[in-house]
Amino acid sequence: MFWVCELKVYLFAKQIAEIFVILYKQQIQLMDDDFDFNDDFQRFSESISRFENMIKNDTPGFFDVEEIEYLIDFYMDKNQMSKVEKIIEIGESLHPYSIELQLKKAQFYQNIHRPNKSLKLLNKLEQIEPTNIDLLYLKASVYSQLRENKKSIEYYQKLLPLVEEDELEEILMHIAFEYENLRNYHEAVNYFKQVLKNNPGNETAVFELTFCYEITNQLEEGVKFFQKFLDYHPYSSSAWYNLGTTYFKLGLFEKAIDAFEFVIAINEHYTPAYYGKAGALFELERYNEAINTYFQVFDIEEPDAQIYHNIAESYEKLEDYTQAIQYYKKAIALNPIYSDAYMGMAVSYNELGQNKSALFFAKKGVELDEKNADFQYIFGDILKANGFYEEAILAYSKVIQLLPDTKSIWLDLAETFREYLDIEHAIEVLHKGLEQHADYALYHYRLTAYYLMKNDITDAVKHMEKAIHSDASEVTELVEFYPECINFEEIILLIENIGK
Template sequence: MHFVLFNFKVGKQMYDDDFDFENPEDARLSVERYEEMIRNQDQYFFDADAFEKIIDHYIDKNDPIKALQVVEYALNQHPYASSFFIKQAQLFIMTNQTAKAFKMLDKAETMEPSNPDIYLLRGNLLENHERHDEALLNYQKALLFADEVDEICLQIAYVYQNMGNYESAVDFLKKSLEINMENQDALYELAFCYDVLDQQEESIKFYEQYINEEPYSHAAWYNLGNSYLKMGLYEKSIDAYDYAILIKENFASAYFNKGNALVCLDRFMEAIQVYRQTFEYEQPDAEIYCSMGECYEKLEMMDEARSFYKKAVKMDANLAEGWFGIGVTLDYEERWFESLHFYRKAIELDAINAEYWFAFGDSQGKLGNYEESASAYEKAAEIDPLDTEIWLDYSSLFYEQEKVEEAIAILSEGIKNNPDAAELYYRMVAYKFSSGQYQEALSFLEHALAADPEKYEHLFEYLPQLQNNKIIIDIINRYIL
């Protein structure tokens, strides 16, 4: 929910040429004079601008009650100044007096219906109460009367986002940028909307056109890089991030995402170096430590990986990925019992992550804790039934205990969820042959080869002795020769 409480400034109505209210010293003198009036229980006259400075003083001091008292004095002396009704509405919002805020805005509108501040504030108030359609009507009115409308277009885009209408949000974000190409918020919100709509190609097209007009916009290059990254165009994304960094050297987010792109290209050591560059411009957080740990893990440098994962969880004890990473490094070193503690911690923090349950089940199985392993695999399959690796390992747990029928039953469930997964059919061939169900095994082999003949090696990797079976070889040769 986007909600901005506008700090509206009332128009100048100078009655006293002795004061320059843009001068902080004169503003201080006005506050002192007002407080003297209150102490003396007297009545002094202040022009509208002086009252505004006094009100803002108490707002800055986070004292809306005193600010409201000043507004009352201001309205007594300037009863037809709509700007004070607007200010009063703002203060009522700050003090959670919504009904009174609406009432003051209505009064202001009767006095000065062409004041865009009225509609902006009312629009914000309505949007904060999720009255989206009414908020839009008010923002549209503000557009009619305001001189600078790029921020209003941005507010309208926020409303459409909150309504789930991202297409209309895109339209108004573009309007905002047409008026003010340097509106960074609009640039980033546009990238967000394209992401939600899964319109990365449209996003790339827009930012490329934008960069043609504004080649030195670091935000545009950054967002272009993000779109390339999501499209899997990693080299192009790196180039875009490099341009963003060239324009804004301390752009830590661009370094970080460049590192992510390098990870996608398996260039892990380069990614680590880029991640380290962010340290020059902002304090490292748990996420970047975790990303560096993952790079070292992929490089099979487990001591270094574990060191960075530990830094991550020390900084953020609720980072499930960090705890999981520590478990993975221990698992790699065959320290399965130790890994269980860290997998459990990760699961406690993120119980619907299939990968965590899968790894937990794998370690339990390696320790011979078959019941606990099966339970974990079952949970993993429940969370992500489309992950074929889960079904393969889950069924294999029973097959290796010579419980072939149980393995077949589990794999059958996996095939129901993944009817086009060739590797599941190849594994079923192995199970069926082992149980003496030769005709069914050949039938599954035909299914597997029809789905993906290139994966036939899966069968021999699991049951090498089948390479000597002439019938199986003949069937395979019909598909691959």
């Protein structure tokens, strides 16, 4: 597309300029971070040594509040909680009125999963310093740990007028997450939008917005938001990507492809966009284009099992089963327990008439994921096609247990019984199916055929009438399954009267 090429040219020049700025800033930041870390470590390394010697020799010593705080953080980061507890004990004996150390103690309780004890201490401290930012933040976090989300929100909101502007974004994100935990997605959306207003580059907020719109079935609202957002921030790759996924979920695959191509134009190394584009092409049955799009990922990163599987599935749709098998094998080589790849190989071998291989791989797929109803269904089909009727009946029966709403399974199970045993067993199966799915037209059409095979015209006509009443448009199913039905005058008369 012309607009993609034009955008690429512009972005190339823009990104070259930006790269130098970013690299410079990163270098400065790294130098600052290293300096801060080394400076702190140099300042307190002697404190760490003294503390270790105290423990080793069981001797007393003195540490000021700043030293105690550093030691608590140092050992907390190393998850050496017994030492943290010892330092807190020393700190309380030396500085019994230090609010800072009491907050560290509350944080310690939270980290060792004793939130109620932490909260009890924080309640006391809040009476002394009700606007202490660290205290309010910790209390909000503890309430979140206790799943008291409304109280957590209350304390995060208390922080909003107190924190610096550069800390506001983090608090707003916390509030949004708490609303998500409450399943109040409408409020969560409002806070994520506030975050993006202040920082359009917050990718987490972008993805969480998509989640909220999807879970509330407001995908169209999601499209409107991202379209408006992109009017002001046209180079946001995460926004274009989420617009693409939203279009995809709405079944608007052409528009999804356009959005994913914008992502690739902005950042050609954004691999999820290639997957999204290929997936949309697959849904549009443009399988060769989907395969080519997947191959583009190989230039960016090493292929994984999923991409090999997706390529294989596309070849399978093209009925190029030999190529499909090769790529399924590549997927399995990278992931030996990839059940979908085993079932894909089973289907491909079955289409090539290689029955033993089909059965082997279908069995392997089912062993890896025996509760997958689709796998059991495919396994049953392959077993039946190869004359293993008892095993096919068992597989079909598992489908009914795992996914009882699958209407077609009763038809396949009934036909398997008819081929393996007799019509009576097939009829019995379909009547059980009608108990689960009353008045399902295809069951009645199939029963019509079975009763005609028995020359039971009365029951055949009864089910034919019910079938026509449920769905007259499916009458062709009867004729295709049992062409001999046109030899029965009663059936022909019922068909001719459809719509009269």
